[in-house]
Amino acid sequence: MAKTTTIIDIGSNSMRMVVLQKSSRFAFHLINETKSRVKISEGCYENDGNLQEMPMNRAFNSLKSFLNISNSLKAKKVICVATSALRDAPNSKVFLSRVKKELGLNIKVINGEKEAYYGGVAALNLLHNNEFITVDIGGGSTEFCFVKDGQITKSISLNIGTVRLKELFFDKGSVTEAKEYISSNLKKIFELDINIPSTVVGIGGSIRAITKAIMKDSSYPLDVLHGYTYNVQANKALINSIINAKDITELKKLGIKKDRFDTIKEGTFIFNTILEELSINKVITSGVGVREGVYLCDLLRNSSHKFPSNFNISLRSLLDRFEIDGNQSAYYGNNASKIFEVLKPMHNLDDKFRTLLVVASKLHSIGTTLNFYKVNDNTFNFILNGLNYDFLHTSRVIVAYTIKYSKKSLPTKKDLQGYEELLPNLETMQWMSFMISLNLIINQDYSKPKVEYALEDDVLKIILPEYSFLVESSLDKIEIPKMLELEIVCQK
Structure with missing residues (x-):
């Protein structure tokens, strides 16, 4: 499939276009969306379903502009479909022929x-x-x-x-x-x-x-x-x-x-x-x-028009475009899962929060691509609008806030104001904040250490392959959820 594809949908009321760009095998993102209220069916239902001259001219001129946009964005593939108005109109061939002849565009009229x-x-x-x-x-x-x-x-x-x-x-x-x-x-x-x-x-x-x-x-x-x-x-x-x-x-x-x-x-x-x-x-x-359905049927034509299981289009697309190092992102994801699991007897969170912690850990660094300074705030704002697909509103807000408060101090009730209805309770968000912060501290020198964890009598033992002053000094400053203590164990 072409890297950049244009999809045009000619409806009875509106004509819409999206231009989508692939970033990897199944991942893509939107680079243009244009709409024109051409009302191509205006007057046709009072005239035996026949398309009228003025609406057809509006639609033709809009299509011409749409194709200009598509060409400028270097789309290699254009798929144009038409729905109710054109499939019902006895004179639809007049419009279809003109578009084919003058614009070189084949319009596929699809059934209901x-x-x-x-x-x-x-x-x-x-x-x-x-x-x-x-x-x-x-x-x-x-x-x-x-x-x-x-x-x-x-x-x-x-x-x-x-x-x-x-x-x-x-x-x-x-x-x-x-x-x-x-x-x-x-x-x-x-x-x-x-x-x-x-x-x-x-x-x-x-x-x-x-x-x-x-x-x-x-x-x-x-x-x-x-x-x-x-x-x-x-x-x-x-x-x-x-x-x-x-x-x-x-x-x-x-x-x-x-x-x-x-x-x-x-x-x-x-x-x-x-x-x-x-x-x-x-x-x-x-x-x-x-x-999007037309695009996905083309993209996923060899997989029954469905993404592979456990594939998340928004996560993959953001990582494709903005992650600095794929190996580091993968490490943070794996380490997040280990931290969540070992602390489960204390935080008692549902497994959906493990998934969100992993996502937040993988996406944490993408804000650096936008601007190194205020990286957490950059990522917070970007995530609220950037996780476009396959995320509940609650999930995207939790991920954004987890990243925002991946810092030394835990969030307070005041910090969560404005999005309370989409967030879990304060204690849950404090655990999420602590776990991602610990994850980032463990790998702050990007060495991807083979760390292990053990929880004994509310003491989290962090077993490092070798001593790290950076890790030790950072853990001394991090705010810890109530009842939990930290202990570093170095194997050498």
Whole structure:
């Protein structure tokens, strides 16, 4: 696969492009994301599904600009897919032929089931969950992909998009008919005779706009959409407020951005109906969708469209790009695991914290690449936004704070203010701080010593292959959790 790849998704409402760059066999990162609200399906549902001249021109001109960006970023591969509007339009060949002739771009029109599958592949690989149903609300259709035990079991597409319903029902004041239309279409899901999960992974601009409003309403501390999770019932009132907003002023107050004013009420109405009809309890917001799914299907074509087990895309990508020495990173990871295990009788932490301690230890040095001074603060800020995929919000905040307080003193309650709702209790974070600090002290001369540990009567014995003044003097200054004592044992 090409090192730099461009994926373009032509939807009924928006055209989106991502440019992704590989850093190793399976790892990649985003280097450009561009969106254009071309509304290629505008007016088509009132004209027997035919694409209209002006929307087609908007889409053509945007595609031309997208390809300019792609060429400038030296993308060697361009994959362009089109969804509902073009697959439904009787005159779609007019647009497809023009693009091929004048821009040299082949557009692949995908069916609804394939579109749903791409969304499922993206969510399965780039979100931390194994059982859910994706809901991807677009302008012309809504796609559903069912995932159980980490496997995609079924995909389906229904004609209930925002632009479609706006033109057919909402612009005519036929809200009741719109509800009946959605419910009638949803019967096709129940006819699948498949278990419907209680968790939805929400994909698409409408669902992301709803999530932003919920985050604003709750004063959520982390400005990250991907992976944000909320309870449906707890946010029902806000969802209804968007649906019932009388004007733009009310939508603004709810946190809806200008580019969503035209279809957000329809999108929220569709989503709310789906949540009710399918008895959904929890929503996980996805920042990825069809574009990433297309890319992953190409990248993982020889591995059933799934990453290898225990592979973490965000961790690998950051290490590929920013680690100074891979051997040192690996040492810190292994040593972190040994420290966590030997101290388990005292800290009593769940094994998930071992994983997070290992991740924090491996990533600690990447801030040095940005700026040696204030390295912990550099890494803290970078990690909050840099662990883009496959990390719960709580996990990324714990990793960031563990790195931030990898220092002589333990964090205080005041130090954790601002992110309390995403962090465990103070004692847990103090143990995480101590363990990563000890890990860094042991290898501060980068010699990767073959150290062993033993816990006896609340005394942690650090068994070094030979005496190190650097280690001894540093351990004298480090703050230690209550009840624990340290003892250095040198083999020679």
